[in-house]
Amino acid sequence: MADLSVSFTGIELKNPVMLASGVWDLPYTELIDFEKLGGIVYKSISLSSREGNPPPRLTEIPCGVINSIGLANKGIENFNKEILPQLKDLGTEVFVSIFGESIEEFAELTSRITDVSGIEVNISCPNVKEGGLLFGADPDIAYNVTKAVCSNTDLPVIVKLTPEAVDIVKVALSVKEAGASAITASNTFQGLVIDIETHKPIFRRITGGVSGPAIRPLSLYKAYQITRAVDIPVIGSGGITDWMDALEYFFVGVSAIEVGSAIFNNPLAPIEIIDNINRYMDENEYKNILEMKGEVNEERC
Amino acid sequence: MADLSVSFTGIELKNPVMLASGVWDLPYTELIDFEKLGGIVYKSISLSSREGNPPPRLTEIPCGVINSIGLANKGIENFNKEILPQLKDLGTEVFVSIFGESIEEFAELTSRITDVSGIEVNISCPNVKEGGLLFGADPDIAYNVTKAVCSNTDLPVIVKLTPEAVDIVKVALSVKEAGASAITASNTFQGLVIDIETHKPIFRRITGGVSGPAIRPLSLYKAYQITRAVDIPVIGSGGITDWMDALEYFFVGVSAIEVGSAIFNNPLAPIEIIDNINRYMDENEYKNILEMKGEVNEERC
Amino acid sequence: MTTFRILPVIENRRLGPYTLLRIKDVGIHKYAGCGQFVMVGLSFLRDPFLLRPLSFLSVDNDSFSLLIKIKGRGTEMLSMVKPGEYLKVLGPLGRTILPGEKGILIAGGIGIAPLFYQSQWMRGGVLLYGAKDKRELVLVKEMEDRGLVVKTITEEKGGTVCDLVMENIALLKGQRVFICGPVAMIKSLREIIRDYTRETFVYLERRMGCGIGGCKSCAIKTGYGYKFVCQDGPVFPLEEVEIG
Amino acid sequence: MTTFRILPVIENRRLGPYTLLRIKDVGIHKYAGCGQFVMVGLSFLRDPFLLRPLSFLSVDNDSFSLLIKIKGRGTEMLSMVKPGEYLKVLGPLGRTILPGEKGILIAGGIGIAPLFYQSQWMRGGVLLYGAKDKRELVLVKEMEDRGLVVKTITEEKGGTVCDLVMENIALLKGQRVFICGPVAMIKSLREIIRDYTRETFVYLERRMGCGIGGCKSCAIKTGYGYKFVCQDGPVFPLEEVEIG
Numbered sequence A, B: 001m002a003d004l005s006v007s008f009t010g011i012e013l014k015n016p017v018m019l020a021s022g023v024w025d026l027p028y029t030e031l032i033d034f035e036k037l038g039g040i041v042y043k044s045i046s047l048s049s050r051e052g053n054p055p056p057r058l059t060e061i062p063c064g065v066i067n068s069i070g071l072a073n074k075g076i077e078n079f080n081k082e083i084l085p086q087l088k089d090l091g092t093e094v095f096v097s098i099f100g101e102s103i104e105e106f107a108e109l110t111s112r113i114t115d116v117s118g119i120e121v122n123i124s125c126p127n128v129k130e131g132g133l134l135f136g137a138d139p140d141i142a143y144n145v146t147k148a149v150c151s152n153t154d155l156p157v158i159v160k161l162t163p164e165a166v167d168i169v170k171v172a173l174s175v176k177e178a179g180a181s182a183i184t185a186s187n188t189f190q191g192l193v194i195d196i197e198t199h200k201p202i203f204r205r206i207t208g209g210v211s212g213p214a215i216r217p218l219s220l221y222k223a224y225q226i227t228r229a230v231d232i233p234v235i236g237s238g239g240i241t242d243w244m245d246a247l248e249y250f251f252v253g254v255s256a257i258e259v260g261s262a263i264f265n266n267p268l269a270p271i272e273i274i275d276n277i278n279r280y281m282d283e284n285e286y287k288n289i290l291e292m293k294g295e296v297n298e299e300r301c
Numbered sequence C, D: 001m002t003t004f005r006i007l008p009v010i011e012n013r014r015l016g017p018y019t020l021l022r023i024k025d026v027g028i029h030k031y032a033g034c035g036q037f038v039m040v041g042l043s044f045l046r047d048p049f050l051l052r053p054l055s056f057l058s059v060d061n062d063s064f065s066l067l068i069k070i071k072g073r074g075t076e077m078l079s080m081v082k083p084g085e086y087l088k089v090l091g092p093l094g095r096t097i098l099p100g101e102k103g104i105l106i107a108g109g110i111g112i113a114p115l116f117y118q119s120q121w122m123r124g125g126v127l128l129y130g131a132k133d134k135r136e137l138v139l140v141k142e143m144e145d146r147g148l149v150v151k152t153i154t155e156e157k158g159g160t161v162c163d164l165v166m167e168n169i170a171l172l173k174g175q176r177v178f179i180c181g182p183v184a185m186i187k188s189l190r191e192i193i194r195d196y197t198r199e200t201f202v203y204l205e206r207r208m209g210c211g212i213g214g215c216k217s218c219a220i221k222t223g224y225g226y227k228f229v230c231q232d233g234p235v236f237p238l239e240e241v242e243i244g
């Protein structure tokens, strides 16, 4: 039996497969055996409750989805009182994603988070007016947000980047500099869908965030760029639907992965990925996940 | 019967559906009735012959393909002597895509092109060492290339941009300033695929260019940004496989479209798109393509 | 008990302009409540990426049926599934509702599907049922056999469901009414029946990602802020929700 | 005459570990030449996005057959197509070759498919045929019925095709030889047979985009620069190409 556990910068997971932020909520505990998961990132929480964007909020695209949820959530107080206790009972590592419209909000929010395995800082949502990918696209703001979060907590801080940054490696270096324990690469891409009945963008905010298998080669490239340039652990996210997708991420050197939209197509995807990575490692005599890391060669031509 | 013809800045097409550069060559004349097409953009030609990248050069991704062809072509002399005469017999508007590794090469190449309906300037190929998207990502270089091309020809000059530009609108404004007649938005996205058998990138040059339905919402957004900010005609390219995809592009205001990878999945796609746009326009009492242009509203929230 | 499973199709037949799929699922009758639905997709495929929400049409000991109207690519492909092939099935989903003993059902087009299932839980009542043409009026005899009084109308001749409801408005007085149909129909009906019924409930549709309350995509504005069609619905008190 | 059409599958059966698909296509025998192939995909789907290259296995007046080994998702899904369902078919593709009257065929595994078709054009000769196990040795009787001398070997017991060729090396002397099989087999064979045969041809595979010479993706290095497997092949003189 291969050892699937991973441990990096204060984060210890029984296996490297986590549920990504925003695609799941408590009802999934009925469907998936959460105890089997390496970790879960709860959907992005803000200081006060946000109602989110007007519907429609999601539609299908070829091999994926595009969403404009707008970070609907009931705020940190509700999270701490109602949600967190339930998450803690699930037998897996709990991470909470946080979102603020200003650096001060991020700082304040951070100070109200305790009793989780880590914080994922969402500076990469494409579906909000303030904060979101505006923060994550700019290395200086990204630095300041990360710094603010890190100075308000002793928990591991993971920063989730946007693939829409002008130079994602620069942003990665900034957040590392600011004290991030790890980087999640990456959030959704910005896309547009026109409703051919109304001739207008399907979303009220025009664009949405694209996710699912469609973006995998694009996201994988972002993860690859970061693992090569920045020496803190990277968590891969973007288009992972099966164990082979997961392996592509491990071979470029990520330390863990997050499964997002895939659960819409197959709620059992995260569990199947874990089982199959296990099988693959046994078959190929890998003793632990680290051995699979970073086998990608230098540029060859 | 709707009038599908479009005409803009010196370009006149019997309908707005063109074949994109690089995905087709003369053997397709056996399969498709070229006379029905609005236009064809021949694959990018360089000054001298290029053998292209070592194989593999293409593989499948979810709802699309990724390629690393590397602009294999036999050079401008061969084109003028062997290819162009055959293209001219096809009964459709012939555009030729050009590619250079330096501004001088673009200039020289341009001066050797005559007797076509227009030139498409490829400053957006992700699969070459020099030129390619390095040129198209930088507004200043893009300006200089366009200027060099425009000063060496009286033909309409279309500049094909890369979606990987830091700010595609800036590049669009630059090439307009430099004299471009139209903009093609846009070429492939950069992506990475790892071969899970070798644990290495499938391509020798590591990344490839991603195309097909997978990128449609991303490409459409690029086209949208440009049609709103720049007042020269835009030709939409990226993920168009059927008439509904084509309509999305027309509704954001493009003047024509290019069909690329779709022909791998269905060689008749361009013809079916033309027939169905025709039907759609009749059913919805559009008299010409212009009427469908730019129905997209301002940001609404 | 919501599960995700790969289940075999055992029947595919036409019913009017629709496709009726029967799916093998032993014991489903113990779980599938009135008002609920499933999310269904073709196995092996990641395009279409999303599962499609479909109401239970009927449920028995070892199978359940769905009635599918082709709308786009997803429903078209589902309609072509052959017996022996497998579907991904997530469900049952949504809140169960109290069907009531009798009551009035108002169906427009494919809206008949969940109401037919609801009638399986009732003991009669009235069905006001409108469709484009006669071919689209399905399951009328079966509803009558269940003891419902069925009144139909077609756009071809007669008019819309709204016309039918107006003609029969007296029947609605003080009743519990359930509506399922297109948005435009619901909007018009709202005005027509407002002052008559005791309570009115409406089956709603929204584009769904997860179907189970995870993704917050099926939001609907209500008097109490956004609710979620997959989790809080799909049946809502008409007065509580903003339609369209 | 290369065409793109939607054609119905009329038979799907197992043949050893493979799937044999028969596709209706009246008149195809007039077009499908020796050495050629088709690109095939499921209709309706854009994922898998690319059509898959498959050799003609056999061709008659009103249908042709393909033999499919499951490799990944594409071939898996093609193997599940049922009679009555439709496939996208682009072809015939590739250059026709001169099969020769007799000659030697060397097949490894699924490499039997195009060689079986080639034998339809020949009048006997020798087939040296290796596979993993007995189950993988298919169509042997049919080849014998066509007048070929068939010698087989399995890895289970005996060894590889290369062993078989070495045992029978004398047969190759001065002959035209056609090879189809995995890259590793071709590489080893090249060394073994170099000094014996008159001419050696090899059926090659490459990932293909268009299959018809449009996209330049199926490049293969030859003594004359890059050639394209779909257009200049798939059969090449062994000495001309760089393998693997």
Ligand SMILES: Cc1cc2nc3c(=O)[nH]c(=O)nc-3n(C[C@H](O)[C@H](O)[C@H](O)COP(=O)(O)OP(=O)(O)OC[C@H]3O[C@@H](n4cnc5c(N)ncnc54)[C@H](O)[C@@H]3O)c2cc1C
Pocket (backbone or CB within 6 Å): A059, A060, C037, C048, C050, C051, C052, C053, C054, C055, C056, C066, C067, C068, C069, C070, C071, C072, C073, C074, C075, C076, C110, C113, C114, C204, C205, C206, C207, C208, C234
């Ligand atoms: C709770 C519920 C129960 C339903 N029950 C039935 C039923 O019993 N029979 C039936 O024929 N239809 C039913 N529908 C509607 C059915 O789900 C849609 O027609 C179907 O999803 C359209 O998919 P498509 O691929 O054919 O169309 P497309 O328009 O191509 O779909 C594109 C995307 O939009 C979504 N979508 C489009 N229209 C709708 C819609 N009206 N509702 C929800 N999502 C939509 C699809 O899921 C998909 O994500 C129900 C919908 C809901 C929400």
Ligand SMILES: Cc1cc2nc3c(=O)[nH]c(=O)nc-3n(C[C@H](O)[C@H](O)[C@H](O)COP(=O)(O)OP(=O)(O)OC[C@H]3O[C@@H](n4cnc5c(N)ncnc54)[C@H](O)[C@@H]3O)c2cc1C
Pocket (backbone or CB within 6 Å): B059, B060, D037, D048, D050, D051, D052, D053, D054, D055, D056, D066, D067, D068, D069, D070, D071, D072, D073, D074, D075, D076, D110, D113, D114, D204, D205, D206, D207, D208, D234
């Ligand atoms: C001219 C020619 C004739 C062929 N004839 C046959 C035949 O008669 N029977 C048979 O079983 N197989 C044949 N093959 C191989 C067959 O095309 C591949 O096994 C198949 O494409 C793999 O697709 P997949 O989706 O199952 O595998 P995946 O590995 O999932 O395919 C992913 C991608 O790689 C491509 N690909 C992967 N392997 C190959 C390969 N070896 N050759 C070409 N493309 C590949 C696929 O087309 C696809 O684009 C032939 C190949 C060629 C080029």
Ligand SMILES: Cc1cc2nc3c(=O)[nH]c(=O)nc-3n(C[C@H](O)[C@H](O)[C@H](O)COP(=O)(O)O)c2cc1C
Pocket (backbone or CB within 6 Å): A020, A021, A022, A023, A043, A044, A058, A065, A067, A069, A071, A097, A122, A125, A160, A186, A187, A188, A210, A211, A212, A213, A215, A237, A238, A239, A240, A258, A259, A260, A261, A262, C209, C215, C217
């Ligand atoms: C419906 C939906 C909601 C999301 N909400 C959040 C969120 O609240 N916070 C966040 O950091 N990412 C959010 N994401 C992004 C995902 O966590 C993930 O990073 C992204 O979808 C790419 O991965 P995937 O292709 O596996 O889905 C959301 C994605 C979707 C589809």
Ligand SMILES: Cc1cc2nc3c(=O)[nH]c(=O)nc-3n(C[C@H](O)[C@H](O)[C@H](O)COP(=O)(O)O)c2cc1C
Pocket (backbone or CB within 6 Å): B020, B021, B022, B023, B043, B044, B058, B065, B067, B069, B071, B097, B122, B125, B160, B186, B187, B188, B210, B211, B212, B213, B215, B237, B238, B239, B240, B258, B259, B260, B261, B262, D209, D215, D217
């Ligand atoms: C195999 C292949 C080769 C291509 N070669 C060229 C090229 O030579 N010049 C060019 O400008 N674009 C080239 N492209 C890009 C296409 O013209 C097109 O812009 C891109 O694929 C996006 O459109 P699509 O999604 O419709 O394919 C190529 C694309 C593919 C898939």
Ligand code: FES
Pocket (backbone or CB within 6 Å): C207, C208, C209, C210, C211, C212, C213, C214, C215, C216, C217, C218, C219, C228, C229, C230, C231
């Ligand atoms: S569809 Fe995901 S919350 Fe309703």
Ligand code: FES
Pocket (backbone or CB within 6 Å): D207, D208, D209, D210, D211, D212, D213, D214, D215, D216, D217, D218, D219, D228, D229, D230, D231
């Ligand atoms: S597959 Fe396109 S040129 Fe051979």
